[in-house]
Each structure stands twice: as structure tokens, then as C-alpha cells.
Amino acid sequence: MVSMKDIALKCGVSVATVSKALNGYSDIGDETRSQIKQAAAELGYFPNSAARALKTNRTYNIGVLFVDEARSGLTHEYFASVLDNFKVNVEKRGYDVTFINHHIGTRAMSYYEHCRYRGVDGVVIACVNFDEPEVVELINSDIPVVTIDHIFNNRTAIISDNIAGMRDLVTYIHSMGHRKIAYIHGADSSVTRDRVTSFYRTMEELQIEIPESYVQEGIYHDTESAASRTRELLALKSRPTCIIYPDDFACIGGINEIKEQGLHIPDDISVVGYDGLHFTQVLEPKLTTLKQDTYLLGKEAADHLISLIERPKTTLITRAVVKGKLLSGNSVSRLSH
Known part of the structure; x- marks a missing residue:
């Protein structure tokens, strides 16, 4: 050597x-x-990594905690893209990545214990149950932590601008002549609360009343839930002319249900996704969606976490908000009044 x-x-x-x-x-x-x-x-x-660790008191190893509700792992396109960009950016700075879990072989341990076992310098947390006691333990520990799409007062958070994103979507749908707009949102979280509040607020500003039946709770990244909620909306006596889905992947479930009922998009009903995943732009019709900036989300998370690790005394706990971009697509029809 x-x-x-x-x-x-x-x-x-x-x-x-x-x-x-x-x-x-x-x-x-x-x-x-x-x-x-x-x-x-x-x-x-x-x-030599061991020698460098002794000299710098750092392992140059960063933990990633990611357990999504649907258990889809890194097949979850949105978070896979965010975390891949995070990985690329920390590796440029000389750090390796380790995924945090509950086990080492057959031995069970908490997330915090696993972090200590692996000696990580810091952790990025994305798409977990943030109310889970083991996650709270890690959040309140002495390990530098950055969260993605969730806010704790004592930790730096990297947030997609869900309030502006939903406002842009609703405003666009309204500009296309739609007034009967339904929204299938995901399970309760800070992301969901921001989007739902922005939905109601924007509709209020546009002076549109929303029937309670038009706002349904579904599950993020779940096609079956989206299909079921779509079925309920289509069965309404006064059904919506446009449905907003919690994310692009879930939207596929809604699209399938609409087609099974012999309806056409956007002529019979319009649909809108969220995330701006690549496949949405090769669908027919091309999906109208809100593209989240997964590159910048990953880079911001990397930059802020490394700053907390390398300059703990001068790095402020902050909230970085990353804006998205409306992709107009062809899945929303233009209605005349």
C-alpha cells in the first residue's frame, strides 16, 4: 500500500x-x-480512513435513514432521486454513505444505536414516521441531523416549497376553466398539511367553494388507494372536472380507474400529479404535474449536513426552501364557461 x-x-x-x-x-x-x-x-x-479518523475525530461516514410508508425503498422515484443527488454531493466532499436500520445481523438496535455502532458523523432523515420514538430519539441526540420534507424546531430542514407548488397547480387548473376541482392528498404529515392548506387557501382566493366530498385522503405512492378514491369521486352526482393526486405514481392508479370506466383524459375528466417524475412526460397524454427539484434538495441536504459536521460552532439551524416548477402537460382540458 x-x-x-x-x-x-x-x-x-x-x-x-x-x-x-x-x-x-x-x-x-x-x-x-x-x-x-x-x-x-x-x-x-x-x-487511510482509520488514520484520518484518528487525526480528524471524524469517520467521513454519513448515515441515511429512509423508511417510506409504502415500503417501496429506493424504487420510490422521488426520494431515490433526492438521495442519489445527496450521495453524489457528499461523495464529492470525501464522505461515504451508510443506510441506517434496526439490525446488525440478528441483533436488534435502535436507529441511534446503529448510528453509534457505525460511527457516522451525521445523518440525513427522509420519508420516515417522524413521530416514531426511535426517530425522535435520534433527532434529540448529539448527532448532527438534517431532515428532508419535515420540520423540527431544533434541526435543519430541507423543504420543497409545497405551499407555492400547490398554489401554482390550482391556479393553472383554474386558468384552464375548471371550477370543480377535487384533491386526493396523502396521509397526515407536514408536507400534506402545507399542500392541503395551500389548496384551500388558493381556492378561497379564487372564490370557489369546495364540497367536502371533493377532498379525499389517500396514501402517497399507492396506486390502489388512488384508484379507490377516484372511484368514489367519479360516483358523485356532481363529479369534479379535474382531480389532483398526491404524487405522480399514485396518479397512475387514478388514470387506470378512469380508463376502466370508459372515460378519456382530458376530454371527460382532467388529472394532475405531483413530483414531475420522468415517466410522466412520456405518458399519453403527457401529465400535468409539479416538478420538484430533486437535485437541489439533495445538494442542499448535503451542504447543510456537512457544514453542521465540519463547522458546528458557526453553522445555524435553518430551513432551506426549494422551489419547484409547473409542467403544464396535456392532461388538463380547457373548459369554456
Whole structure:
């Protein structure tokens, strides 16, 4: 295994000089630094993680806690994209990623215990039951934590702008002439509360009354729940002309139910998703949806968590809000009044 001593011999400098050059110290000349880095690359040098951990008191290992309600794991396109962008950005900064769970082999342990066992420097938490006692234990621990799409007063949160996103969707649907707008939302969470409140507020601003039957609770990322709620909406005496779904994947369940009833989108009824996943833009008709910026969500989570790890005394607990973008698609018809 190539060591700093091998690089020092090749370059004719001290081991201390090699260490400073490779660790970004400013008291090394540019020419010397360049020579040392080139020699390190040629020799195939990699820093020893155990030695680096002893020196810096960090493992350069970040935990990811992700357990979604539908148990879809990383087949959940939205969160998979957010976490992939998180992973790419932390790896650029020299960190590895470990998924946090309840077990090491057959031994059960809490999320906090697993974090301690793996020696992670910090944790990003996304799409879990944030009220679960073990999650609360981790949130209240001494480990740096960043949450995605959920807010705790004592932790930095990276939030998609669900209030503006829902307002943009409803305003667009209204501009297309629709007044009978239904909304199938996901299970209770801070994301759901923001979206539902924004839905009601925007409809109120547009002076549209909403029948109670038009707002239904479904399940995120669940096609069967969306199909069932769609069936109920289509059976109403005065059915809606447009249905907003909790997310793009759930919307597929609604689309299937509409087609099974012999109806056409958007001629007979309009549909709208949320997330802006890639497949929605190759459907026929192309889905109208709100595209969330998964790259920026992942990058913001990485930047804020690493700042908490590396500069704990000067990094503020904050809330970063990431805006999305309306994709108009072709799944909303234009109605005349």
C-alpha cells in the first residue's frame, strides 16, 4: 500500500509537507502542491480512513435513514432521486454513505444505536414516521441531523416549497376553466398539511367553494388507494372536472380507474400529479404535474449536513426552501364557461 512516505521520497520533500499538500493547507507553494498531488496520483495513493479518523475525530461516514410508508425503498422515484443527488454531493466532499436500520445481523438496535455502532458523523432523515420514538430519539441526540420534507424546531430542514407548488397547480387548473376541482392528498404529515392548506387557501382566493366530498385522503405512492378514491369521486352526482393526486405514481392508479370506466383524459375528466417524475412526460397524454427539484434538495441536504459536521460552532439551524416548477402537460382540458 502506497504511503505518504513513498510520495515524500519520490518528490524529495518531507512527510509533513506531503500531508499538508494533500490536506489543503495554505502554507504550501502551488508548484510543490501540484507536484505532490501528481505523484500521489501516479503512485495510486489513497488516504487511510482509520488514520484520518484518528487525526480528524471524524469517520467521513454519513448515515441515511429512509423508511417510506409504502415500503417501496429506493424504487420510490422521488426520494431515490433526492438521495442519489445527496450521495453524489457528499461523495464529492470525501464522505461515504451508510443506510441506517434496526439490525446488525440478528441483533436488534435502535436507529441511534446503529448510528453509534457505525460511527457516522451525521445523518440525513427522509420519508420516515417522524413521530416514531426511535426517530425522535435520534433527532434529540448529539448527532448532527438534517431532515428532508419535515420540520423540527431544533434541526435543519430541507423543504420543497409545497405551499407555492400547490398554489401554482390550482391556479393553472383554474386558468384552464375548471371550477370543480377535487384533491386526493396523502396521509397526515407536514408536507400534506402545507399542500392541503395551500389548496384551500388558493381556492378561497379564487372564490370557489369546495364540497367536502371533493377532498379525499389517500396514501402517497399507492396506486390502489388512488384508484379507490377516484372511484368514489367519479360516483358523485356532481363529479369534479379535474382531480389532483398526491404524487405522480399514485396518479397512475387514478388514470387506470378512469380508463376502466370508459372515460378519456382530458376530454371527460382532467388529472394532475405531483413530483414531475420522468415517466410522466412520456405518458399519453403527457401529465400535468409539479416538478420538484430533486437535485437541489439533495445538494442542499448535503451542504447543510456537512457544514453542521465540519463547522458546528458557526453553522445555524435553518430551513432551506426549494422551489419547484409547473409542467403544464396535456392532461388538463380547457373548459369554456
